[in-house]
Amino acid sequence: MSVWFQEVPTEGSVELPPDPRALDALGRNHSLETALADLVDNSLDAGATEILIRFVQWGTRLVGLYVVDNGRGIAPESIDDAMTVGGQRQYTGNDLGHFGLGLKAASFSQAASLTVLSRAAGRKPVGRRWQLDLVRHSFDCDIVPDSFVAAELNRDWQLPNGSSGTVVRWDSVSGFPSSDDPEQVDEFLSRTVSHLQGHLGLTFHRILSDRGVRIVIDVEDADLGPGVRHPVTPIDPFAYPDTLAGWPKQLRAPIDGAKVVLDCHIWPRRSNAPEYRLPGGAETRQGLYFYRRGRLLHAGGWEGIHAPDTRLQLARVRIDIDGDTAGLFVMNPEKSRVSAGPRFAPAVAAAHADDGTTITDYLQAAEAAWAAANRRRTARRSAALPPGKGFHxxxxxxxxxxxxxxxxxxxxxxxxxxxxxxxxxxxxxxxxxxxxxxxxxxxxxxxxxxxxxxxxxxxxxxxxxxxxxxxxxxxxxxxxxxxxxxxxxxxxxxxxxxxxxxxx
Ligand SMILES: Nc1ncnc2c1ncn2[C@@H]1O[C@H](COP(=O)(O)OP(=O)(O)OP(=O)(O)O)[C@@H](O)[C@H]1O
Ligand SMILES: [Mg+2]
Structure with missing residues (x-):
């Protein structure tokens, strides 16, 4: 016969602080793009209106990366909290920050060393550095001398002069090409800059257009100085040229007394515009778009409502997970995915608009729009034999x-x-x-x-x-x-x- 003890007895306790090597596990799901988006979040939370991402090239080699902003900066008494892993602060209703992890996790996922140099208005500038291989042995954070802090803050950032701001510097970035073949480095830079423009333009499209924030990317050559500035322009996945009659519609899904609003859109047809094509390809971008405080967390996928389907390519649903509904969703620490709990799909099945439209009606309408657009598009072309064996x-x-x-x-x-x-x-x-x-x-x-x-x-x-x-x-x-x-x-x-x- 088995016995079940309801309580586990204990006799005293031992303190077991985490081994610093646990840090290696931070930010594992980051890519360079999502990691930089995390730093941009911090700049936005600091009220920045200008954000510069700068790659530094020395000869033919890429040696470092900076994210610079004109935000509030960090006061001397706050810098240590800022550098602390898991150092949460008081967040206000509009803050993108949540975990107290982003800066460290994003940086350690991409670089061997993270330096933060910052100046709050009227305050003494401060600087700190974490080196990943040292952090593995102890949590001693380096203090950067004032002269270097000043030199870095006063570099030629070509940002409008301001009384405050922050410079985040990464050294030994793991994703940089190890070769110094100029062709490979150029190829890497042009690919990376364009991926970043895509990812940041999509992630921050509402913030870029609503708050007049500017994000630019450039490459500085140690000898020649800064190069051309590549602006990040907003890419709004809901910016289609003309609407289908009757759409978009707002469906309300009741979950635990709160109502999740599904803003159901249908693109009238497919398009070559970046707003339709989106990084990763339009087909994978059908489905749900989760936003938190104006920032896109997750673009596409149906979260169990439906399987992905070529014919649903024109369907995109916008969901803001703020206010009452925030507790129903979980975002990953990288802020690149949202999971909706098990109650989500059934609630969506029960959702309807004021005129009674359900999610099934919506999916059917999206599929019908796809079929109609294809008929129109291909009607002018003469019919061909189908492709058979041998084709990709x-x-x-x-x-x-x-x-x-x-x-x-x-x-x-x-x-x-x-x-x-x-x-x-x-x-x-x-x-x-x-x-x-x-x-x-x-x-x-x-x-x-x-x-x-x-x-x-x-x-x-x-x-x-x-x-x-x-x-x-x-x-x-x-x-x-x-x-x-x-x-x-x-x-x-x-x-x-x-x-x-x-x-x-
Ligand atoms: N660019 C910046 N300007 C001003 N303060 C900053 C900047 N970057 C970081 N900080 C400060 O450092 C703190 C820690 O940043 P970090 O990204 O690690 O956590 P967080 O933003 O609070 O939460 P999350 O893990 O969700 O990103 C921030 O709360 C902020 O106070
Ligand atoms: Mg953050």
């Missing part, structure tokens, strides 16, 4: 989205061994465009191939020659075209092969 799945999907398709056997593009050196062979019976395997290695440039390899080549061939398989036989025009493609492409393939062989 993404290419096949794109073709199906872009063209009205005939309900017939598909076109395949596949490799086989030829007895001649011709590049192509059209097999009407199987609707297969055969490619000569003798050129495959060269075209792949030595990479490993697969059934769906060389998506660009196959997409081009499909667009060029897909329609010769339509109809009962090759017409004279088809035959002439096939001859032309054969001549030109065989020469091109041979040229490709000899370049490839010369490199071996």
């Amino acid at each position: 799945p993404k290419v096949a999907r794109e073709i199906r989205d872009e063209l009205p398709l005939l309900h017939e056997d598909p076109v395949n593009i596949q490799w086989k061994r030829f007895t001649t050196d011709a590049f192509l062979e059209f097999d009407r019976d199987t609707r297969t465009l055969w490619l000569n395997r003798a050129y495959r290695q060269a075209l792949l440039g030595g990479r490993r191939g697969g059934g769906n390899d060389l998506p660009v080549l196959k997409a081009l061939l499909f667009l060029l020659a897909g329609n010769v398989f339509e109809g009962a036989h090759f017409g004279a025009r088809d035959k002439d075209n096939i001859e032309l493609w054969q001549e030109v492409l065989t020469v091109a393939a041979k040229a490709e092969r000899s370049t490839f062989e010369a490199r071996q």
